[in-house]
Amino acid sequence: MFSHALDDTAELRPLEPWRATEFAGAVTADLDNLKPWLPWAETVLDTDSARAWLQVFADGTAADGRRIYGIWDAGKLVGGTMFRVFDERFSSCEIGVWLSPVAGGRGLITKAANHMIAWAVEDRGIHRVEWRCEPANTRSSAVAKRLGMTREGVLRGAFPTRGTHVDVEVWSLLANEWRAAHLT
Structure with missing residues (x-):
């Protein structure tokens, strides 16, 4: 089974539909x-809705597209990462993340995202990795900075959510930038 250690007790591994009950419980909690x-968090509240949501990513993985991973700490699902978009044809991908505050402050998201970037760039030949978040989500922006990403700008009113349209920051990291920072 695929598993990548993030620290002494936390690991990254695929989050598959058979884990729907566990995923729904983590989201609800x-x-x-x-x-x-x-x-999506407000729609993934029971096993059936969680299974359907995870199946979208399982189908994406089977089609060599989007993928989703969980972060387990001491055996408990505490967060995750995903390639929300993975497009080999355009040589680009977008990473999305979430983490419970109980697992915060240890760099788990940064470590997991860095592992995903390494795989995308080195194993799959991806040229451009994107990170998108609301400008008010300063924790997410801070991870993008720690990953060495460049803030490209803000898409105004680009994402419909919570009955409104919110702005979206766009961050990116190019393969040559990642290599320059990690292969020295």
Whole structure:
């Protein structure tokens, strides 16, 4: 089974449909933290809806597209990462993330995203990695900075959520930038 250690107790591994009950429980337990930033969190509240949502990513993985991974700490699902977009034809991808506050402050998201970038760039030949978040989500922006990404700008009113259209920051990292920072 695929597993990547993030620290002494946390690991990154695929989040598959058979884990729907566990995923729904983690989302429900952390809903107040997730729903300001992730509209999907309000729709993944039971096993059936979680399974359907995870199946979209399983189908994407089978089609060599989007993928989703969980972060487990001491055996408990506490967050995750995803290639929300993975497009080999355009040599680009977009990473999305979430993490429960109980697992915060240890760099788990930065480590997981860095592992994903390494795989995308080195194993798959991806040229451009994107990160998108609301400008008010300063924790997410901070991860993009730690990953060495460049803030390209803000798409005004680009994402419909919570009954309004919110701005979206766009960050990116090019393969040559990642290599320059990591292969020295």
